[in-house]
Amino acid sequence: xxxxxxxxxxxxxxxxxxxxxxxxxxxPTHVAGVIYNCKEGVLSVEYQREFLIREKINLKISKSGxxxxxxxxxxxxxxxxxxxxxxxxxxxxxxxxxxxxxxxxSQVDFNNSLKFMGNIGEINxxxxxxxxxxSFKNMQWSTSNQEPLSDLxxxxxxxxxxxxxxxxxxxSKITGKSSQMESILSVDSITDEYTGASAILTLVKKNGLTGxxxxxxxxxxxxxxxxxxxxRKQLQIPAVTNFYNYTYLGFLVDVDAENDxxxxxxxxxxxxALNKVDTSFKQPLKDYSKASLLSDLIESPKDFRPGxxxxxxxxxxxxxxxxxxxxxxxxxxxxxxxLKNFSKSIILSGVSVPEVDLMxxxxxxxNLARFQDSLIILDCWASWCAPCIAQLPYLxxxxxxxxxxxxxxxxxSLDESEMNWIKALKKLSPGGMQLYTPGGFxxxxxxxxxxxxxxxxxxxxxxxxxxxxxxLPDDPALTEEINEHLIM
Numbered sequence: 001x002x003x004x005x006x007x008x009x010x011x012x013x014x015x016x017x018x019x020x021x022x023x024x025x026x027x028p029t030h031v032a033g034v035i036y037n038c039k040e041g042v043l044s045v046e047y048q049r050e051f052l053i054r055e056k057i058n059l060k061i062s063k064s065g066x067x068x069x070x071x072x073x074x075x076x077x078x079x080x081x082x083x084x085x086x087x088x089x090x091x092x093x094x095x096x097x098x099x100x101x102x103x104x105x106s107q108v109d110f111n112n113s114l115k116f117m118g119n120i121g122e123i124n125x126x127x128x129x130x131x132x133x134x135s136f137k138n139m140q141w142s143t144s145n146q147e148p149l150s151d152l153x154x155x156x157x158x159x160x161x162x163x164x165x166x167x168x169x170x171x172s173k174i175t176g177k178s179s180q181m182e183s184i185l186s187v188d189s190i191t192d193e194y195t196g197a198s199a200i201l202t203l204v205k206k207n208g209l210t211g212x213x214x215x216x217x218x219x220x221x222x223x224x225x226x227x228x229x230x231x232r233k234q235l236q237i238p239a240v241t242n243f244y245n246y247t248y249l250g251f252l253v254d255v256d257a258e259n260d261x262x263x264x265x266x267x268x269x270x271x272x273a274l275n276k277v278d279t280s281f282k283q284p285l286k287d288y289s290k291a292s293l294l295s296d297l298i299e300s301p302k303d304f305r306p307g308x309x310x311x312x313x314x315x316x317x318x319x320x321x322x323x324x325x326x327x328x329x330x331x332x333x334x335x336x337x338x339l340k341n342f343s344k345s346i347i348l349s350g351v352s353v354p355e356v357d358l359m360x361x362x363x364x365x366x367n368l369a370r371f372q373d374s375l376i377i378l379d380c381w382a383s384w385c386a387p388c389i390a391q392l393p394y395l396x397x398x399x400x401x402x403x404x405x406x407x408x409x410x411x412x413s414l415d416e417s418e419m420n421w422i423k424a425l426k427k428l429s430p431g432g433m434q435l436y437t438p439g440g441f442x443x444x445x446x447x448x449x450x451x452x453x454x455x456x457x458x459x460x461x462x463x464x465x466x467x468x469x470x471x472l473p474d475d476p477a478l479t480e481e482i483n484e485h486l487i488m
Contacts (some may be wrong), residue, residue: 026072027094031059031079032118038065038104040083044386045071047079047092048238053331058386065104071097075236076180076187086110090124091184098124120180126170136162149207153200153221160192191239197226198239198247205251229282244285245292252276270297287322291332294318353463354448358412358435361422366435369463374406375485376460377470380451382415382440383424388455392430394473399432401479405486408433414454416440461485 026049035043038061046056049072059069061083071079076093086104088111098118103109116124130136139162141155167188171181200221204214226243234240253272270293277289294315319332358366368376379395381388399409411434413421421436437445441452449458450468459467459481466485471477 026074028070029073029092029095030068030070030097031092031099032066032068032097033100033102035061035065035067035086035102035104035110037109040085040104042083043067043086044082045069045079046082047071047073047077048236049077050074050236050325050328053328056386075233076183077236078187078191078238088114090116091120091127091188093120093180093183096120096180100124120184122174123171123181123184126167126174129170130163130166133166136166149203149217150221152203156196156199160196163192164189187237190234190237193223193226194237194239194243197222198243201247201251205254229285232284235284235288241288241292244281245289249273249276249289252280284323287324288328290318291322291324291328294332353460353465356437356445356448358437358445360433360435361425366433368410368460371408371410372461372463374408374461375482377407377409377482378458378460379409379411380414380449380454380456380458381411382413382454383420384415385454389428391455391473392428396431398473398479398482402482402486407482407486410435412437412445414440414443414446414451416442459485 031045040061043059043061044056045059046054049055055072057069057071059067061067071092073092073094076091079090079092081088081090086107088102090098090100092098096119098116098121100114100116100121102115103113114128116122116128136159139155139159141152141159167185171185174181201218204217227248230240230244250273253276273293274290277286277293281289298315315332319329322329324332353368356368358368360366377398379388379391381391395409409432411430411432413424413434413436415421415424415436416439418436418438425434437443440446445451455472457467457470457472457478458465459470467481470481
């Protein structure tokens, strides 16, 4: 684990989507900075605004390296900044932003020169100071170390204890910002507590402890308060929800699986997890965890064995009775609605490719049937889709890897505006055949292929759909899938 990661750690839910709905009690909070010698044009900012509500926005970097923007913030939270070459993190509090400056020549130069100013800049500087503390550096730990379990757990506890003492001593010198300091320290302390508990619980699983031995170790090494149901406000902290919805819930399901070898095969992880939430969790955590599980299922409906229609019915029933903030309920309704549309139009493997209108940049209509003797990889993307663009280098690598084989890579834009697509082609120069389908998500293609989110990769061969939702290009599984279908 790197120093910077350990200082500003936060377990973030792995979603790229920005959910735009009512902002609730969020306060626009200003962030500004300058990165000298910067070669980047955009700096992305990612953070969890509320439970299940994840924000990701792009801040433009001027030619002189200046950056400025307002973020909607509802509670003290950790911001994750990134570009193609630079990465850093910092805390922010509603109405209390910060400024920063750094040398962007390299990540090392950036880390060594990063300095915060402004309302809570001094608080973030305290976290930076911790990363350079020699004693703290020597307390590094890793769950992969081959050492006695109890010794490793003690290291984790000492590590977080030293961090708290260091920050308290450093921040005691700051005046006039006590309320902001305390709120940020509270969030960071809770984050540490639950991240440490997650690490310990993971270690228990890795070391093969079972039954009474495992429970005794957990009772000794993890504070009982961790397993008490958190208050609603704590559920806004990613490390808390990550612990309950993934680490602890996964642990409970795995315990059942020890006695029921067919658990995963017959019921599926999510069904078992939903049952565990009902029997083991109390409100408000019960509804929040169910919302998280159902949200995950919408993102990856192929993991839900009973089918998409039954999943939609489950979501519809849940949102009627769940005690959730309006925006979270709205989010599930919207995504559930998309799932309903998807379930109606989903095309499964082996189904014939439907007739759809596609055209190239010159306006010429293209029929996919002309490539029926080849394996077609459809890259469904849009100019506004940052995750799609991030996959382009990996896609180019695949094109080179399968050059000379009967594989055709086709980029297919779902931009609503044809002009935006043309501009993106000129800017990105993706190469290969690039096509456009009118209407975006509301168009004929999206409806017939069941596309409600991007990126999306579809494999076609001999006028049949052989994979309606293939892995992303950066996943080795896509290479394996292509090789498999080439020899069929």
